[in-house]
Amino acid sequence: MWLPAYATRSERLGRLFVVLFAVAVLVFLIGPLFVVFPLSVSKDPFFTFPIKEYSWRWYADFFENTRWTKSLVNSLIAAVFSTALATLLGTLAALGISRPGFPWRKAVMALMISPMIMPVVIVAVGAYMFFGALGLTDTRTGLVLAHAGLAIPFVVVTVLSALSTYDANLTRAGASLGAGPVSVFFAVTLPLILPGIVSGALLAFAVSFDEVIVALFLTGADQRTLPVQMFSGIRDQINPTIMAAASLLTTVSIALFVLLSLIRRVRRA
Amino acid sequence: MAQTMSLATPLSRPDLRAALRRAERPNRLRALALALPALLFLIVTFGAPIGLFLTTAVRNPEVRHILPQTVSTLDQWDGxxxxxxxxxxxxxxxxxxAKENSTAAALGKRLNYESAGMRSRIMSVTRHLGSFADGPLAPQFIALDPAWADTELWAIIKRNGAPVTLYYLLTAVDLGQDATGGIGRVAADQAVFLDILGRTLWIAGLVTVATLLLGFPTAYVISLAPARVAGLMLLMVLLPLWTSLLVRTTAWVVLLQTDGVINQVLLALGLTTEKLQLMLTRFGTVTAMTHIQLPFTILPILSVMKSISEGQMRAARSLGAPPLAAFWRIYAPQTLPGVAAGCLMTFILSLGYYITPALVGGPRDQMVSNFIATYINRDLNWGMAAALACLLLVMTLSIYLAFLRIVGAERIKLG
Structure with missing residues (x-):
């Protein structure tokens, strides 16, 4: 399989083995994602296969229970606002960092990326303590600020990667034709890096929408997000309504992923 | 080199470099100004909170604030x-x-960390204050509890009059201070923290090795596959990365349950006759974490593998290398940067896991993050939580620095 003509017989056998191994790993990767969907439409409250009877009752449960619907709305609100904030700040930062004369680039990048690698519990407890002193715990503002901080590195990295293929001569050309830096940005740079910015925004949205730990510490009953509601549910007693919630979260993730892939395709074409 | 330098020096005007820097200065400042809002934002919402939290690991306000007179009197005491x-x-x-301000409980709790029984001692004295007769108090204290005649007890109060304590940090590495302030190992039944740290490193290591063993061949196959197939395979790696960590953990909870899918399949295939306990085990935790981390290990390896030219293997073979030798001596060494990037990233992220061990693991599989959360939520012991956070952060940052050295922050790519 995908071998040159001179390959020996044992090489072919070995290759077949490696390919089968890789396929097994890919099934291992993708399989668990699709466990929740069938269980969410099973009539049985037990998580057993094969499914005997299908029913939408768990989705009805989800949408009739205000605790679930409210948490979904809370998640959407937090994600929209933190995405807007992170995209604005992250894009500006990437524009600065990509300029040739940017000082202390390595240190600044190391700092910008650090929210990605920081143990989330430390972030969450720190925010709980600091925001608590400012009266921002149990508020939407606190959650949005913390989520925006977590999402900024994702925007910076994606926009920087879009800028790495941007030809700086285009900026010079715009300037030589008499446009000021701001009009050059909006007329030339922005349209070209827009796919990168949108990709970053999609990532930022996913980061906030899926985040559990910071939300667990920063939200009270009124701002509780969907993942927090799910987490407490699983800790308590896992029930099929959680499968419905998990399916909804996964659907949103897949939708964001498909959007991103479409943007990438447009960019390449 | 030295010669060219000495030749070049007299030719270039000494202030040219400085002049160039001065000319570029506005540009540099403008570039920095663009990044400044994000930097400031991260410092305020991220750096400051974490910094503040970590200082609680050494802060020691209780005795100083609740027993101010006692602390100043004990200053004169020689021990x-x-x-x-x-x-x-x-x-x-x-x-x-303290009784009036209801702060005695907080004091008792703090002193109880240092010496078991202090809480009840403080509370008992506070309760009996009203019934103390006039005249010398010392005999009445001692009559209530002979421990008040203990020099060690007073030494503990005196030592904790200081605004800063090493207690939490020492405890986090299973060390303690005796009455004279000497540092030594704590009793075996209290020495639990090195075990937790060791367990965290061990689980992170297991997950890293597992993702490498599963991910390397997979990345190799994807790098060889024709574009169409490779695209599909890459999709199968990227999609899990996009799915919420909580959903993936939930899926594992369902799969690993005693009546779950894995046991059903094993029973149906006749591989086992009784249901296996998979939930709340180390195996379950490592499996779920490996599943979640696998894309982080695969992607950097894949990106390096794609850049290795096919011609090299062909050349090695044509020079007489057997297939395996060509692979190990020519191909594998070139993949090392990707292997390092993927494994370091997975190891760093694995150290900080909280959700997955909390939901899939048993009590023996809880990692440092879980204990930090427990100290905050259940015990309200901020000092201990902060001390453990310091250790976790030191481990994480030292590997992050290695990552920056070997890979570099600018090489991080997403999808």
Whole structure:
């Protein structure tokens, strides 16, 4: 399989083995994602296969229970606002960092990326303590600020990667034709890096929408997000309504992923 | 090199470099100004909170604020023998105020960390303050509890009058201070923290090795596959990365349950006759974490593998290398940067896991993050939580620095 003509017989056998191994790993990767969907439409409250009877009752449960619907709305609100904030700040930062004369680039990048690698519990407890002193715990503002901080590195990295293929001569050309830096940005740079910015925004949205730990510490009953509601549910007693919630979260993730892939395709074409 | 330098120096005007820097300065400042809002934002919402939280690992306000008179009286005490009557009087006065402000419990809790039984001792004295007769207080304290005649007890109060303590940080590495302030190992039944740290490193290591063993061949196959197939395979790696960590953990909870899918399949295939306990086990935790981390290990390896030219293997083979030798001596070494990037990233992220061990693991599989959360949520012991956070952060940052050295922050790519 995908071998040159001179390959020996044992090489072919070995290759077949490696390919089968890789396929097994890919099934291992993708399989668990699709466990929740069938269980969410099973009539049985037990998580057993094969499914005997299908029913939408768990989705009805989800949408009739205000605790679930409210948490979904809370998640959407937090994600929209933190995405807007992170995209604005992250894009500006990437524009600065990509300029040739940017000082202390390595240190600044190391700092910008650090929210990605920081143990989330430390972030969450720190925010709980600091925001608590400012009266921002149990508020939407606190959650949005913390989520925006977590999402900024994702925007910076994606926009920087879009800028790495941007030809700086285009900026010079715009300037030589008499446009000021701001009009050059909006007329030339922005349209070209827009796919990168949108990709970053999609990532930022996913980061906030899926985040559990910071939300667990920063939200009270009124701002509780969907993942927090799910987490407490699983800790308590896992029930099929959680499968419905998990399916909804996964659907949103897949939708964001498909959007991103479409943007990438447009960019390449 | 040295020669060219010495030749070049007289030719270039000494201030040229400085002049160039000066000319570029506005540009540099403008570039920095663009990044400044995000930097400031991260410092305020991220750096400051974490910094503040970590300082609680050494902060020691309880004794100093609740027993101010006692602390200043004990300043004169040389630590030899039981302190005089004035110390007892000061303590009685401080505790009377603590009773009014209801701070005695906080004091008792803090001192109880240092010596078991201090909480009840403090609470008992505070309760009996009203019934103390006039005259010397020391005998009445000692009559209530002989421990008040113990030099060690007073030494503990004196030591904790300081605004800063090493107690939490020492405890986090299973060390303790005795009455004289000497540092030593704590009793075996209290030495739990090195075990937790070791367990965290061990689980992170297991997950890293597992993702490498599963991910390397997979990345190799994807790098060889024709574009169409490779695209599909890459999709199968990227999609899990996009799915919420909580959903993936939930899926594993369902799969690993005693009546779950894995046991059903094993039973149906006749591979086992009774249901296996998979939930709340180390195996379950490592499996779920490996599943979640696998894309982080695969992607950097894949990106390096794609850049290795096919011609090299062909050349090695044509020079007579057997297939395996060509692979190990020519191909594998070139993949090392990707392997390092993927494994370091997975190891860093694995150290900080909280959700997955909390939901899939048993009590013996809880990692440092879980204990930090427990200290905050259940015990309200901020000092211990912060000390553990310091250790976790030191581990994480030292590997992050290695990552920056070997890979570099600018090489991080997403999808």
């Amino acid at each position: 030899q023998g039981v302190p005089g009557e004035e110390a007892f009087a000061a303590l009685a006065a401080d505790l009377a105020r």
